[in-house]
Amino acid sequence: MSRTLETATNPRTLRRVAIEPVTRVEGHGKVTLLLDEDNHVRQARLHIVEFRGFEKFIQGRPYWEVPVIVQRLCGICPVSHHLLAGKAMDMLVGARQLTPTAEKLRRLLHSGQMLQSHALHFFHLASPDLLFGFDSDAERRNLIGLIAAEPELALRGVLLRKFGQEVIRHITGKRVHGKAVLPGGMNKELTQSERDEMRRGIGEIIAWSRDAVALGRRLFESSAHSATFGVFPSNYLGLVAPDGESDLYDGVLRARDATGATIFDQVDYARYNRVIHEEVKPWTYMKFPFIVSLGEDDGWYRVGPLARMNISDRLGTPLAETERQAFRAAAGGGMQHATLAYHWARLIEMLHAAERIERLLDDPDILGTDLVTSGARALEGVGVLEAPRGTLFHHNKVDENDLVVKANLIVATTHNNQAMNESVRSVAARYLDGKELTEGLLNHIEVAIRAYDPCLSCATHALGRMPLLVELVDAGGVVIDRLRRGSTGACTSNAG
Amino acid sequence: MPARLVVFACGNRSRGDDALGPLLLDRAETWLDGQTSLDVRTVGDFQLHIEHALDLRGADLALFVDADADCPGSFRLRRAVASRDASYSTHALSPEAVLSVCRDITGGPPPPAFVLGVRGEVFDLGAPLSAAAAEHLEAAWGELESLLGDGRVEAWDRRIGAGPPPVAR
Numbered sequence: 018m019s020r021t022l023e024t025a026t027n028p029r030t031l032r033r034v035a036i037e038p039v040t041r042v043e044g045h046g047k048v049t050l051l052l053d054e055d056n057h058v059r060q061a062r063l064h065i066v067e068f069r070g071f072e073k074f075i076q077g078r079p080y081w082e083v084p085v086i087v088q089r090l091c092g093i094c095p096v097s098h099h100l101l102a103g104k105a106m107d108m109l110v111g112a113r114q115l116t117p118t119a120e121k122l123r124r125l126l127h128s129g130q131m132l133q134s135h136a137l138h139f140f141h142l143a144s145p146d147l148l149f150g151f152d153s154d155a156e157r158r159n160l161i162g163l164i165a166a167e168p169e170l171a172l173r174g175v176l177l178r179k180f181g182q183e184v185i186r187h188i189t190g191k192r193v194h195g196k197a198v199l200p201g202g203m204n205k206e207l208t209q210s211e212r213d214e215m216r217r218g219i220g221e222i223i224a225w226s227r228d229a230v231a232l233g234r235r236l237f238e239s240s241a242h243s244a245t246f247g248v249f250p251s252n253y254l255g256l257v258a259p260d261g262e263s264d265l266y267d268g269v270l271r272a273r274d275a276t277g278a279t280i281f282d283q284v285d286y287a288r289y290n291r292v293i294h295e296e297v298k299p300w301t302y303m304k305f306p307f308i309v310s311l312g313e314d315d316g317w318y319r320v321g322p323l324a325r326m327n328i329s330d331r332l333g334t335p336l337a338e339t340e341r342q343a344f345r346a347a348a349g350g351g352m353q354h355a356t357l358a359y360h361w362a363r364l365i366e367m368l369h370a371a372e373r374i375e376r377l378l379d380d381p382d383i384l385g386t387d388l389v390t391s392g393a394r395a396l397e398g399v400g401v402l403e404a405p406r407g408t409l410f411h412h413n414k415v416d417e418n419d420l421v422v423k424a425n426l427i428v429a430t431t432h433n434n435q436a437m438n439e440s441v442r443s444v445a446a447r448y449l450d451g452k453e454l455t456e457g458l459l460n461h462i463e464v465a466i467r468a469y470d471p472c473l474s475c476a477t478h479a480l481g482r483m484p485l486l487v488e489l490v491d492a493g494g495v496v497i498d499r500l501r502r503g504s505t506g507a508c509t510s511n512a513g
Numbered sequence: 514m515p516a517r518l519v520v521f522a523c524g525n526r527s528r529g530d531d532a533l534g535p536l537l538l539d540r541a542e543t544w545l546d547g548q549t550s551l552d553v554r555t556v557g558d559f560q561l562h563i564e565h566a567l568d569l570r571g572a573d574l575a576l577f578v579d580a581d582a583d584c585p586g587s588f589r590l591r592r593a594v595a596s597r598d599a600s601y602s603t604h605a606l607s608p609e610a611v612l613s614v615c616r617d618i619t620g621g622p623p624p625p626a627f628v629l630g631v632r633g634e635v636f637d638l639g640a641p642l643s644a645a646a647a648e649h650l651e652a653a654w655g656e657l658e659s660l661l662g663d664g665r666v667e668a669w670d671r672r673i674g675a676g677p678p679p680v681a682r
Contacts, residue, residue, distance in 0.1 A: 071638065074527070074638055086527060089525050089526060089527035089638075090638070095559070137562070137563070141563055160563065160614065161597045161613065161617065164614075165617075168617075168618070171617075171618065172618050174563070175563050175564055175566065175567065176567075178562070178563060178564050179567055191557075
């Protein structure tokens with residue numbers, strides 16, 4: 018796994034193109050391309066302006082506050098952080114085994130989050146590229162273009178997202194800032210009327226999810242890009258049940274290499290730091306995790322929907338499992354390495370989430386009232402789950418006064434950091450090399466990043482604080498063109 | 514029959530002045546508890562998303578409340594018109610974009626809508642509400658209370674431009 022194009026041999030003589038921030042991803046990221054005089058790509062890097070203050074934000078707080086306050090780290094996946102903070106705190110209160118109702122409510126909450134997140138990403142952010150083409154008219158390549166061309170599809174996307182949000186609201190009591198998860202269990206039981214309301218809609222949600230999977234498969238299999246766009250071998254990591262079935266909420270860590278061979282399996286996630294370390298690079302604040310046994314150069318890996326399809330032995334619901342088998346068959350039964358296959362995999366997971374919601378709603382335990390348990394206290398807690406974007410780690414230590422003294426969070430986007438850089442380099446080398454840059458060509462770079470659904474969010478969105486800036490810098494370091502998009506959407510262009 | 518009003522408030526309570534929207538919504542909900550003659554729905558979230566277009570259905574009037582880094586005075590009331598702006602390419606839609614999604618997925622015009630922006634300056638994770646923003650909050654609450662108490666479009670239109678003078682930065 019080479020790192021060609023990560024660092025140019027003589028960067029000061031090259032022309033620099035910056036795409037900042039990358040659009041249709043969460044938060045802010047920046048891509049820099051260094052081109053020589055013939056427009057050959059000599060260096061390509063994705064810089065993620067990762068905010069590393071969240072561990073400090075948690076330190077000094079009583080542990081029982083953490084599940085509530087971590088929701089405010091990220092406006093995009095607050096439910097994943099809320100759930101996982103509670104799961105990590107379960108260890109502090111000695112609750113390794115929750116009551117059946119509490120565990121099933123958490124799994125239902127997690128499935129709602131998975132459904133709404135995947136629906137938003139595919140229908141709102143990714144499908145315009147896939148339906149209209151990466152270099153199609155930028156004015157059409159968005160949700161509005163989708164609504165105009167495929168109105169029913171667009172509406173279904175909104176309604177799928179809405180249903181997932183409603184699952185979250187019923188369990189947490191609110192769409193956001195809910196207080197559902199407690200160390201050792203859950204805070205609120207589900208009422209029969211809430212359960213029945215969700216039950217009434219789930220059949221349609223499953224049907225629409227099946228249609229979405231069919232669309233995702235068709236788009237992947239019919240695209241000329243699929244076999245070449247961002248296709249490269251990699252390792253894959255994720256959480257699975259001890260028997261190898263997919264489990265997004267709990268299980269053991271498993272990693273497979275590019276051939277499908279097992280790197281490790283059955284690893285207790287509380288010992289994650291024995292198999293994963295993080296590398297620091299001088300050109301970015303973001304860390305690069307790697308598998309210890311493979312080392313820094315070869316140990317990077319991918320997480321998220323593609324990884325989960327590649328490492329799990331089966332999905333636990335019938336419709337989604339049928340689709341998973343088709344997905345694997347498309348790769349000849351081996352590992353699927355196409356970056357664009359993330360979208361197809363994501364839609365299979367959306368169907369899986371919908372089926373799981375139906376199954377959990379039919380389970381009598383879901384209406385139980387025994388919600389909290391506890392056991393022997395501990396001073397250290399680790400939690401891991403599969404968030405929509407990939408594996409998420411929370412690791413906390415508390416003192417005798419129950420205050421958090423140390424926190425470590427590894428989010429999915431950090432796991433995928435090296436892989437996204439590989440995708441950028443792969444696409445830059447194949448599609449941009451030697452050509453004049455156009456918006457459509459630059460969108461190819463963004464399409465590669467967007468496939469990972471990276472969460473770079475700062476969770477702040479106040480009006481006027483979301484500019485888009487693209488700069489073109491010549492070999493002498495002079496800005497020769499600049500395009501800025503303000504909060505109203507108006508673009509202004511000026512030379513430096 | 515009173516106008517059916519929906520009030521959206523966005524922001525993150527743990528990011529300094531980004532809490533202005535949620536804090537104003539808290540006040541509005543408390544105030545509304547005693548106002549049985551009004552028909553007001555409230556929606557709070559970190560940011561606006563596509564599904565908020567569905568919350569606009571059935572409303573006669575909509576108000577979006579948010580911290581505003583570019584606000585010249587303590588607060589600013591303005592009209593919002595459905596528009597296909599650049600926020601379609603992000604996870605945080607503008608009020609105009611939400612109105613546009615509403616129009617496109619329902620096939621009808623969205624309700625008349627206004628934005629109450631409240632001046633904010635500090636947005637760091639873990640930062641408290643700034644002293645300046647606390648003052649802007651008080652000023653904006655007076656405006657919000659007036660808007661909630663008179664849910665007529667023409668009355669809201671008359672309040673545009675009648676806000677406070679610019680604040681020195």
